[in-house]
Amino acid sequence: MRILVIDDEPQIRRALKMGLERNDYQVGLAGSGEEGLDKMATEPFDLVVLDLAMPGMDGFDVCRQIRSWSQIPILVLSVRDSEEDKIRALDCGADDYLTKPFGVGELLARTRAIIRRAKSSEASSSSPIFNEGNLQVDFDKRIVTVAGDTVHLTPKEYDLLQMMINNANRVLTHRQLLTKVWGLEYAEDHHSLRVHVANLRNKIESDPTRPNLIQTETRIGYRFVSTAS
Amino acid sequence: MEQFWKLCIGIASVVLVTALILLVRLDFVLANVSMVYLLVVFLVGLYVGRSAAIVSSVLSFIAIDWFFVEPKYTLSVHNTSEWLALCTFLLVSTITGHLTSRVKSTAAEAKQRQTETETLAKASWAVSSQLTTEEALTEVLKQLKRIADVEAAAVVTFDKFGNVVLRAGIGAEDHNRNKHLVSEIKKQLDSARLDPASKTLWTPVASGGEQAGAVYIKLSEATNETPEQKRLIDTLVNHAVVILQREELMKEQSHVQALKEVDKLKTALLAMISHDFRSPLTGIKAAVSALLQEPNYKQNDTADARLLLQGIEDEADRINRMVGNVLNLSRLEADAWKPNLESSSLAELIGSALASFSADDNRRITVRLPRDMAEVMVDQVQIEQVIKNLVDNALKYSDKSSLIEITVSTLDDELMISVLDRGIGLTEEDLPLIFERFYRNQSLKESSTPGAGIGLAICRSLVEAHHGQISARSRNGGGAIFEIRLPVKLKQPLLTTVDEA
Secondary structure, eight states: OEEEEEOSOHHHHHHHHHHHHHTTOEEEEESSHHHHHHHHHHSOOSEEEEESOOSSSOHHHHHHHHHTTOOOOEEEEEOTTOHHHHHHHHHTTOOEEEESSOOHHHHHHHHHHHHHHHHHHHTGGGOOEEEETTEEEETTTTEEEETTEEEOOOHHHHHHHHHHHHTTTSEEEHHHHIIIIIOGGGTTOHHHHHHHHHHHHHHHOSSTTSOSSEEEETTTEEEEOOOOO | OHHHHHHHHHHHHHHHHHHHHHHHTOTTOHHHHHHHHHHHHHHHHHHTOHHHHHHHHHHHHHHIIIIISSSTTSSOOOOHHHHHHHHHHHHHHHHHHHHHHHHHHHHHHHHHHHHHHHHHHHHHHHHHSSOOHHHHHHHHHHHHHHHSOEEEEEEEEEOTTOOEEEEEEESOOSHHHHHHHHHHHHHHHHHOSOOTTSOEEEEEEEETTEEEEEEEEEEOTTOOOOHHHHHHHHHHHHHHHHHHHHHHHHHHHHHHHHHHHHHHHHHHHHHHHHHHHHHHHHHHHHHHHHHTOTTHHHHHOOHHHHHHHHHHHHHHHHHHHHHHHHHHHHHHHHTOOOOOOEEEOHHHHHHHHHTTSOHHHHHTEEEEOOTTOEEEEEOHHHHHHHHHHHHHHHHHTSOTTSOEEEEEEEOSSEEEEEEEOOSSOOOTTTTTTTTSTTOOOHHHHHSSOOOOSOHHHHHHHHHHHTTOEEEEEEOTTSSEEEEEEEEOOEEEEOOOOOOOO
16 A cells, blocks of 8 residues: 655654554655656555645645546645635545644544545445444445334435445535535535435434534535444 | 104104295195195005094195185185185095005005915914924924014923923023023923913913923013914914824824734734644654554554653643644734634534534533524634533533533524533632633632633634623522523524425
8 A cells, every 4th residue: 555645844754654654554755746746647656645735836736636637545634724725625636634733543544544435436336235333225225224214315315325425434525515416506505405414314313413424524514434344 | 652653743744845845935836736745645644654644634734725825824715616626635635645554554464464374374384294293393483483572482292200391492592591491381380370461371282181291482571462463373372282282193193003013913923833833743743643653663662662752742732732722812812703604503513513522521411402493694613612612611610420501592683502511610700700811710720620711711702703792600509501692693494305306
């Protein structure tokens, strides 16, 4: 498993390299966006860890460039209080974000989740049944059960749930969910999305006031949390 | 006295002319004689004054009748036409005298007006131009000297010790006179009252309720000012007052400006520190957490080193929290919160806030929300922060087994969020101060419960940025209640949707 770290701070590059290598990842380093893109063109990688705030070509540009020719998972690093940046990065095609400062443990957890997702999406056709706690979704039959009882979902709720499960443990922005499930013209209809998510939670969460499955990422979007591999 | 001499000049000129005419025998044509007298009246009117001109015209009339009209040396007139000529002369000469003197006084008045206008224009220019206070005041005093007989004049201000500072003065050209002037002014200041007989004018200048300075004028004893002069002096004094007040205002303004600048700098500095601290922190945290990574760690390091590394990581986290607090504090100071109002689901915000607490903590928390609550316009991040801070406080100051309740209710255009606990509660002295920065209950300061007294202050400024109110009170049966009231326009209700299939 090869990971490319693109960050302008040498200290952070060095620390991440060491932390990741101790966990048997192979690590490539780049000190700028341009260098990162060069590395990607010449070496194969499975994941990119990308700092958003860099002099010269910033993380957003790098993210867009990569997305123009590759579906490689991208994890962006950003500072606190910058939801706008996070939304922008996710809409640019980043898979997830980490807020600085972070521990290598958090980075590894996110990395594993992203890689697991990448693998399962390659093999998604082979497992038509999804299990997470009390929740079971049979994608072939479009049947959702909670603790054995069948739950009736509206088509939109079902589409929403399916998209979230397919992107489990990944933040999906309001925009991404709205454009995929409803269509481009509904991209800004956050209200509808909230209504549907609330209804979905009422149907599948054990305590809808404290959701475990569909977590809110305030101002950014939602994350479906899954421990299933 | 002056008037008397003017009349004498009028009489004397007629006498002189009569003597001259008799001497050079010009009396053969009466018309010529009349012309000469007319000329005299005209000249007297022009140079001496109206009354002198009238006296000389009457006198000329008598002189012509006496010396040159037949029968001579009597005041009687034989010929009717001569009588008519004489009367005409009297009329014409009187009118001439009157008119010439009026022309003269009009001219004098015009000149006076011109001086006045010039004086005022110069004084106004001194006020409005970019001159220094001293230059402007000197210009005004110079104008004052031009229009009135000023013995001494000065504009003074008082420094912060109450000392007299001479800003501009007339009659203070050398050191000794300067000293004399200042001592005069001090005397004036001490007596605090003007002698009505003395010709001294004292005009205090107030600024911000305090006496900032004064204009002092001493007119010469010998002269009497005309009403116009008095008016002009008043106007010039007012100009000087305006100049001083302008200076005071500018001082105040620059003080306010300086405060603003300092505030801006402080905020920028704090924001910069908080931001720039995060980069090395990220480095430290990443490095330490990398070292701590299982499983390779155990192979080449001792348990002691592991403890030390854990210490470094914990401390880095602590500095990071402090940096967060400093950042919030810098915003608190600068009123920098600008809520980004968005239609929001309160249920979702509370759920998200509670997600940051552990499962154990969450078991103690109950949430009561109205059914089908409408969406509200709030800044999601900020209101979530407020709820988090309040719940964090409730958890921190209450027993591990006690319950914490969050209730939400809506009135017409107001949203109320309450957080209720069964904790240590609030004392009387807490209540007015609890939302102040750095406030901590005395007994808590000595306890081991961590806190810096920032959380509630942040809550208050966030709620106030939403034009809302936050309050705290003791709860019946022990514990505390924190209430947030937000004025909100309720959006479309969050109804269960009809299936759109």
